[in-house]
Amino acid sequence: MDTEKTSWAMRILVFILFLYLLAPVLLVFPMSFSGDQVLRFPPTSWSTRWYSALLENRGMMRAFWTSLGLATIVTALSLVIAIPAAWTMTRLRFPGRDFLFNLFTAPLLLPTIVLGLAILIVFASMGLLATTQGLVIAHLVVTLPYALRVLAVSLGTQNLECEEAARTLGARPLVVFFRVTLPMMMPGIVAATALCFLVSFDEVVITLFLTGPRISTLPVELYNYVYNRADPLVAAASVLLILLTLAVIMIVERTMGLGRTFVR
Amino acid sequence: MHNFPNARSVAAEHLVLEQLGKSFGAVDVIPSLSLAVRKGEMVAFLGPSGCGKTTTLRMIAGLISPTRGRITVGGRDITHLPSHERDMGLVFQSYALFPHMTVLRNVAFGLEMRNVPKPEVRARALRALEVVQLSHLADRKPRDLSGGQQQRVALARALVIEPSILLLDEPLSNLDAKLRDEMRVQIRALQQASGITAVFVTHDQVEALSMCDRIVVMKEGHIEQFGTPTEIYEHPASPFVSSFVGRTNRLRGTSDSRGVITVAGQQIRAATAEAQGPVEIMMRPHRMRLAPAATDRNVPDATPVQGQNSLRGVLERLTFIGDLVQYHIRVGDAEVMVEEATRRDQGAPCAGTPVDLTWQASDTLVFPAAAS
Numbered sequence: 275m276d277t278e279k280t281s282w283a284m285r286i287l288v289f290i291l292f293l294y295l296l297a298p299v300l301l302v303f304p305m306s307f308s309g310d311q312v313l314r315f316p317p318t319s320w321s322t323r324w325y326s327a328l329l330e331n332r333g334m335m336r337a338f339w340t341s342l343g344l345a346t347i348v349t350a351l352s353l354v355i356a357i358p359a360a361w362t363m364t365r366l367r368f369p370g371r372d373f374l375f376n377l378f379t380a381p382l383l384l385p386t387i388v389l390g391l392a393i394l395i396v397f398a399s400m401g402l403l404a405t406t407q408g409l410v411i412a413h414l415v416v417t418l419p420y421a422l423r424v425l426a427v428s429l430g431t432q433n434l435e436c437e438e439a440a441r442t443l444g445a446r447p448l449v450v451f452f453r454v455t456l457p458m459m460m461p462g463i464v465a466a467t468a469l470c471f472l473v474s475f476d477e478v479v480i481t482l483f484l485t486g487p488r489i490s491t492l493p494v495e496l497y498n499y500v501y502n503r504a505d506p507l508v509a510a511a512s513v514l515l516i517l518l519t520l521a522v523i524m525i526v527e528r529t530m531g532l533g534r535t536f537v538r
Numbered sequence: 539m540h541n542f543p544n545a546r547s548v549a550a551e552h553l554v555l556e557q558l559g560k561s562f563g564a565v566d567v568i569p570s571l572s573l574a575v576r577k578g579e580m581v582a583f584l585g586p587s588g589c590g591k592t593t594t595l596r597m598i599a600g601l602i603s604p605t606r607g608r609i610t611v612g613g614r615d616i617t618h619l620p621s622h623e624r625d626m627g628l629v630f631q632s633y634a635l636f637p638h639m640t641v642l643r644n645v646a647f648g649l650e651m652r653n654v655p656k657p658e659v660r661a662r663a664l665r666a667l668e669v670v671q672l673s674h675l676a677d678r679k680p681r682d683l684s685g686g687q688q689q690r691v692a693l694a695r696a697l698v699i700e701p702s703i704l705l706l707d708e709p710l711s712n713l714d715a716k717l718r719d720e721m722r723v724q725i726r727a728l729q730q731a732s733g734i735t736a737v738f739v740t741h742d743q744v745e746a747l748s749m750c751d752r753i754v755v756m757k758e759g760h761i762e763q764f765g766t767p768t769e770i771y772e773h774p775a776s777p778f779v780s781s782f783v784g785r786t787n788r789l790r791g792t793s794d795s796r797g798v799i800t801v802a803g804q805q806i807r808a809a810t811a812e813a814q815g816p817v818e819i820m821m822r823p824h825r826m827r828l829a830p831a832a833t834d835r836n837v838p839d840a841t842p843v844q845g846q847n848s849l850r851g852v853l854e855r856l857t858f859i860g861d862l863v864q865y866h867i868r869v870g871d872a873e874v875m876v877e878e879a880t881r882r883d884q885g886a887p888c889a890g891t892p893v894d895l896t897w898q899a900s901d902t903l904v905f906p907a908a909a910s
Contacts, residue, residue, distance in 0.1 A: 435634035438601050439692075441621040442628040443699060444651035453647075457638040 299516060306509035313504045324510040334511065337495035344406070344491060345474040348413040352470040353463065355414070356421035361455070363422075364429040375426070379419040389415060390480040397484065404486035412480050417470040424469060428462020429455070468526050472519060552577040552735045553598065553703055558607035560593055567593050568759040570607065575752075577612075580729050580736040582746035585756035586782070591739045592707060594756075598737065599705055600624045611702055622651070627696030631708040633688040635680035641667065641691050642676040648699035666698035667691075669728065686717045693725065697732065704729065704736040710745060722749055743783045747771065755779045777905045780820045787826075787874045790907060793817045799904065802870025806847040808902040816907035823877040825901040828853075828865050831892035847902060849874070849895045853887055867893055 301315060306324060308317030328334055363375050381389060393412050394403070402408030432455070440454045441447075456463075478493045485494045492511070500508050553575040560568045568590045575581045583591035596602045598609060600621030609617045616624055627648075635644050646663040654662070667673040670690035680688055689709060696704060709725070710718045726749045729736045740746055746753045747767040755762040755770060755778075763775040774780035781788060791801035793814050799806050801819065808819065831850055851869035858880070865876040865887075876895060887893060 433632060433634060435630045435632050436636055438599075438621075439628060439630060439634040439695075440636070440647065441601070442599055442624070442626055442705075443648035443695070444622050444625075445647075446622055449651070454636055458636075460638070 302509050302512045302516070305506055306513045308506040308509070311505060313506050313509065317506070324506045327505075327507050328510045328514075331507070333490075334492070334495055334499070334507075337490045337492045340489060341475055341492040344409055344413065345471045347410055348417055348474040349467055349470040351410065351414060352417045352421040353466060356418055356425050356466065357456075357459075357463070360422055360425035360429055361451070364426055375422075378422050381415055382419040382423070386416070386479040390483040393480060394483040403484055404488045406489065408484050409481065409489070409491070412484055413474045413477055416477060416480065417473050420469045420473060421466040424466040425459065425462050428459045428465075432458050464526055464529060468522050472522060475518075550576040552612055553737070554608075554610045555594070555598075556608040556610070558594070558597060558609060559605050560590075560597060560602065561605045566759065571759070571761060572607075573754060573761065573764055575735060575737065577735055578733045579751040580726070580738060580749060582750035582753045583737065583739045583756055584741070584743060584746040584753050584783070585762075586741060588758075589756040590759040591741075591754075591756050595705055595707055595737060595739045598703070599626050599628050625699070625702045626705055627699060627701035627703070628705045629689075629692045629696050629707065629709045631711050633680070633685075633692045633712075635688055635691055635695070637680055640677050640679060641672065641683070644680065644691055645695045645698050648695060652699065662698055663694075666694040669697075670694045670724075685713055686721065689713065689721060690724075693728065697728065697734070700732075700734075702735070704734045706736065706738045708739055708741070710740075710742070718745075725749065747783070753783075755782065757782075774820075774903065777818050777820065777908065780903060780905075785823050785875070785877070787821045787823060789819050789821075789869070789872050789874065791817055791819055793904065801849065802872065804849055804869075806849065806902065807899045808904045818905045818907050820903040820905070821874075821897055821901055823864070823875045824862075826874075826876045826895050826897040828867070828876045828878065828887070829894045829896065830887060831894050845899050847897055847899050851893060851895060853889055853891055853893050855889050856887075865893075867895060869895070 305313065305315055305317060307320050307322060308314075309319030309321035309323060310317050359378065363371055393415065397403050397408050397412070402411070436454055436458065437450050440450045445453065476493060477491070478497060481491050481494050482497070485491060490498075492515075496508055496511055551574040555571055555573050558568065558571045559566070571590075571594060583594060585591050593602065597604045600616070600619060604617065607617070608615060611624075635641075636647065639647070642660070642663055645666050646659045649659040649662055664673055664676065667676055670693055672687060672690055672694070675683060675687065680691065683691065689712075693709070706725070710721055713721060722745060738745070738750055747770075750767065752764065752766055753770050754764045755775075757778050763770055763779045765773075765775075770779060770783050774783065777788065780786045789801050791799045791806075793799045793808075793816075795814060797807060799808060799817060799819060806819070849869050851867040851874060854866045854868050854873070856866065857864040861880060862877050863880050865878070867874045867876060874895060
């Protein structure tokens with residue numbers, strides 16, 4: 275009986291905690307179906323007009339496709355760079371290895387605003403502002419540390435004897451990598467893909483410095499929109515973003531299982 | 539080519555290590571190791587952890603490169619050959635099965651690496667699984683198998699490529715006692731049936747004694763003794779071998795020029811008595827007998843039985859372990875253990891009573907006392 279009481283108290287506590295964390299996310303849903311001209315809660319009338327407004331907003335839609343393309347390219351590049359890098363740093367011993375690893379993952383600790391300013395200064399002199407290449411490179415600075423860290427953990431926890439077994443069975447080093455190492459780090463690769471994609475898709479701070487009228491991403495476009503107006507269109511966009519994020523998480527869950535991918 | 543004194547066996551030598559050495563930084567893990575394994579025999583590397591047995595095995599497999607020396611197989615120098623060109627089957631303590639492949643694909647891996655035609659790969663892999671009685675699990679993933687089954691898959695995977703040498707690194711350590719006994723018999727049977735040369739790394743003397751043709755007893759990176767199980771057990775080359783292989787009693791004494799050894803104020807003899815001065819004597823517990831102490835009227839010391847040793851002590855405690863009784867007897871400041879098979883009609887002596895220990899002088903091993 276006693277345990278049941280405490281577990282009820284615990285449940286209520288957890289419920290409150292989740293409510294607190296998720297309230298802003300949950301509020302967005304009713305607000306997106308508002309029929310009002312301005313963003314307020316609770317809405318006085320209901321409609322889906324802001325969803326249609328969003329889909330008809332050409333700037334917004336263009337920014338969405340830019341973000342989607344950008345996140346895809348950035349994720350692919352992150353994996354192509356981070357997989358060999360993580361392998362090198364977990365499998366080979368060389369002087370300065372730990373220093374290099376810390377250097378690569380340092381952007382995780384830096385304030386993004388500092389990174390954004392630094393990138394702005396460098397890119398301005400190179401003519402990379404408001405270009406796709408510029409955005410890709412800037413996003414890589416943010417996504418690579420995530421990818422590297424997740425993949426290094428994945429490689430570090432692998433049973434090295436599997437690779438050794440493959441070697442004694444006659445597999446050349448490249449064959450060992452593609453037939454044993456890479457398949458065994460699949461959960462790590464899926465996790466890194468999801469993280470990189472979401473980080474790039476959501477990136478605002480650095481992107482703000484690099485976008486302009488020529489090119490803009492969805493988060494930046496939303497930010498600019500809210501800056502000028504206060505209608506529920508952003509709520510509708512937020513709902514779609516939440517659903518996209520959920521979709522990514524679901525795919526990860528279906529293919530690997532969240533526990534196996536993110537919790538080690 | 540090789541420089542070994544035993545010319546008779548040169549033709550049969552298969553795996554030869556010549557002054558093989560490994561250093562990690564400034565640490566000499568293996569100073570210099572030389573031995574020859576004959577074709578078709580199973581040799582155990584036996585020793586406590588950290589004695590260098592696994593390091594040696596990994597050098598043979600090509601997973602670490604030796605600092606010095608040479609490794610040859612069938613006369614061919616493989617010292618600097620990468621492991622994937624060495625043609626060795628290695629079974630790991632952790633099994634090291636590929637978790638993302640089915641059992642069949644695991645076993646087929648080595649054959650695929652050898653560019654064996656596809657239909658033949660499948661047939662041979664299935665046959666290898668049949669040998670270890672696991673063909674019904676061919677399509678399962680390793681994680682669905684028990685430890686013993688995984689171990690058998692690992693064995694099939696190593697044997698299917700018909701390697702020139704089978705290397706086993708503590709293959710039974712992760713299994714429970716009953717399974718370990720079964721696998722011991724099975725591995726030995728497989729090895730003998732295929733006639734493959736095998737090296738078996740273990741810290742378990744029972745595995746080494748029961749499975750292998752010869753045993754290399756290792757300590758701190760060098761070979762203490764290399765011999766058959768009987769030689770190792772009956773004629774250990776050092777106190778270390780004697781106490782590591784089987785149970786043994788160690789007593790300190792002093793040997794005089796006539797070969798009489800004084801232990802705790804009492805005198806005994808040994809079969810051989812080359813050592814003089816402080817010595818260590820060793821006796822196997824099960825080769826000793828226990829009797830109630832003789833009374834003063836028929837003092838045994840005065841008329842000892844020819845070739846038999848006798849020591850008087852006090853029975854401190856006894857431990858009943860089913861088929862054996864272990865008696866712990868205090869002799870001077872040392873403790874001696876005697877093992878006897880249990881009998882139902884046996885009247886056990888009480889703790890605290892004086893007893894006489896007797897054993898054959900020929901069962902007494904004498905070593906010069908270690909500096910410690």
